[in-house]
Amino acid sequence: xxxxxxxxxxxxxxxxxxxxxxxxSRVVNGGDGVREPxxxxxRRAVDELGYVPNQAARSLVTKRHDAIAVVIAEPxxxxxxxxxxxxxxxxxxxxxxxxxSQLVLLLTEGRDDHARVGRYLAGGHVDGALVFSLxxxxxxxxxxxxxxxxxxxxxxPGWSDGTPGPVYVxxxxxxxxxxxxxxxxxxxxxxxAHIAGALDQTSAVDRLDGFRDVMPDADPRMVVESDFTPxxxxxxxxxxxxxxxxxxxxxxxxxxTAAGALRVLRERGRRVPEDVAVIGFDDMLPVAxxxxxxxxxxxxxxxxxxxxxxxxLLRRLDRSTxxxxxxxxxxxxxxxxTLVRRASA
Numbered sequence: 001x002x003x004x005x006x007x008x009x010x011x012x013x014x015x016x017x018x019x020x021x022x023x024x025s026r027v028v029n030g031g032d033g034v035r036e037p038x039x040x041x042x043r044r045a046v047d048e049l050g051y052v053p054n055q056a057a058r059s060l061v062t063k064r065h066d067a068i069a070v071v072i073a074e075p076x077x078x079x080x081x082x083x084x085x086x087x088x089x090x091x092x093x094x095x096x097x098x099x100x101s102q103l104v105l106l107l108t109e110g111r112d113d114h115a116r117v118g119r120y121l122a123g124g125h126v127d128g129a130l131v132f133s134l135x136x137x138x139x140x141x142x143x144x145x146x147x148x149x150x151x152x153x154x155x156x157p158g159w160s161d162g163t164p165g166p167v168y169v170x171x172x173x174x175x176x177x178x179x180x181x182x183x184x185x186x187x188x189x190x191x192x193a194h195i196a197g198a199l200d201q202t203s204a205v206d207r208l209d210g211f212r213d214v215m216p217d218a219d220p221r222m223v224v225e226s227d228f229t230p231x232x233x234x235x236x237x238x239x240x241x242x243x244x245x246x247x248x249x250x251x252x253x254x255x256x257t258a259a260g261a262l263r264v265l266r267e268r269g270r271r272v273p274e275d276v277a278v279i280g281f282d283d284m285l286p287v288a289x290x291x292x293x294x295x296x297x298x299x300x301x302x303x304x305x306x307x308x309x310x311x312x313l314l315r316r317l318d319r320s321t322x323x324x325x326x327x328x329x330x331x332x333x334x335x336x337x338t339l340v341r342r343a344s345a
Contacts, residue, residue: 008049016045067102068092068313069126069149071117073133073140075109082228082256083284084302085133088154091306092130099314101127111139118143128313130154130306135200141166152313154305156332158202167316169308169333171300173203173281176337177210180251180279180298183339185214187277189249193222195236195261197253204228207253207281222247226257233260241268248276249345255280255287255297262291262344277345293343300337308333 010028014021019038026034027042028051034042045051070092072079079085089105096103104126106117121129121144129144132154144151153168184192194211197204204225212218221243226232233252237260240247252258258280262272270276272293280288283299312333 008051010051012049013042013045013051016049017041066100067104067126068096068310069104069106069121069129071106071108071121071129071131071140071144073108073131073135073138076107078229079107083286084254084282087284087302088132088306091303091308092310093306094303095307095310095314101314108140114139114143118147121149122147127317128152130309130313132309133201134158135198136202137200150313150316152309152316154309156202156206158205167312167331169305169312169335170203171305171335172337173206173300174210174213176281176298176300177207177251178213179337179339180281181211181214183296183341184249184251184277184279184345187249187273187345189277191222191244191247192218192249192251193224193240193244193247194218195233195240195250195252195257196223196225197228197257199225204253211251219244226253228254228257230256230260230263233257234264235260237261237264241265241270250276250278252278252280255282255284255291255295258295258297258344259287259291262293262295266292273343273345279345283340288340288342291344296342296345297340298337299340301335305335308335 010021010024014024017024019042023034023038024042027039028046070089072085093103106120108114108117117140126149128150130152131140131144134140134153134155136158141157151167153166155168156170157166157168181192192215194208196208199205199208208223222240224236224239226236233256236257241264250261252261258278262278265272265276265278272278278295280295280297282302283297284302288295288297
């Protein structure tokens with residue numbers, strides 16, 4: 001037989017602390033106007049009784065749910081196979097945990113899911129949304145705007161729907177790409193190819209632009225679009241070798257693509273870096289340090305991107321009750337990238 005222990009109430013906390021119920025409510029819900037000695041008495045009583053606020057009642061007072069939606073515009077098979085998403089989610093989760101907020105993960109298997117996500121966000125379940133891996137023709141930005149939910153995007157937005165100043169966090173994709181290709185040129189490589197990412201995403205477009213900044217006269221056959229996956233890197237590398245068998249350098253749009261390219265080069269008997277030098281982008285250690293040979297790559301701080309996205313959103317939410325006080329909250333944060341040299345180039 002199991003005994004049921006009554007859950008401590010606000011009234012019980014008030015009696016233990018010797019204050020009014022209203023005072024306990026203000027302290028528990030983060031309100032102002034309570035003297036510090038009383039705040040300490042209430043907190044001590046909360047700890048002694050093991051009081052846990054009722055989230056539904058707390059939301060009525062604070063108008064906050066302490067929950068943030070993380071929307072990834074990719075199918076779950078891609079999300080759980082790509083370490084990029086794990087790193088970004090880890091950064092987001094760490095920041096939300098510090099602020100006692102819950103992460104609600106929403107994935108989109110296809111366009112049919114977009115309306116579902118829009119309905120969920122409009123339903124008042126979360127305080128805001130963090131959205132990344134968007135594609136250029138994605139309907140999600142419009143649905144999110146219609147839901148009226150404060151949002152921070154991961155990656156430079158590539159749409160133009162009249163929305164003023166979307167807030168986003170990105171890396172210097174174009175500058176990092178330029179550094180990668182300049183490194184290959186500095187190694188004496190003259191036939192440099194680029195395995196691009198999916199060109200309906202701004203990160204891939206920016207990296208292609210960076211490649212072209214350094215190689216403006218490159219043979220168009222030296223660029224093949226891929227999809228940021230190892231299998232896509234394999235397909236693109238085979239196509240490049242068939243088109244341009246004398247290539248001597250490859251800049252791949254991310255580390256997973258580069259890993260696929262390395263496998264094909266090995267199959268074709270090309271030595272790396274002696275015959276073909278290869279550079280990736282991301283510096284995801286589970287990938288870059290375990291390729292054969294270890295991968296020279298452009299490092300972006302993926303986990304920090306996630307933390308900054310969450311931090312910007314929480315800052316906007318904290319200030320929303322005080323009116324338009326976001327003047328000192330940046331609309332865009334672009335993190336620097338660095339070249340990490342290993343054995344592949």
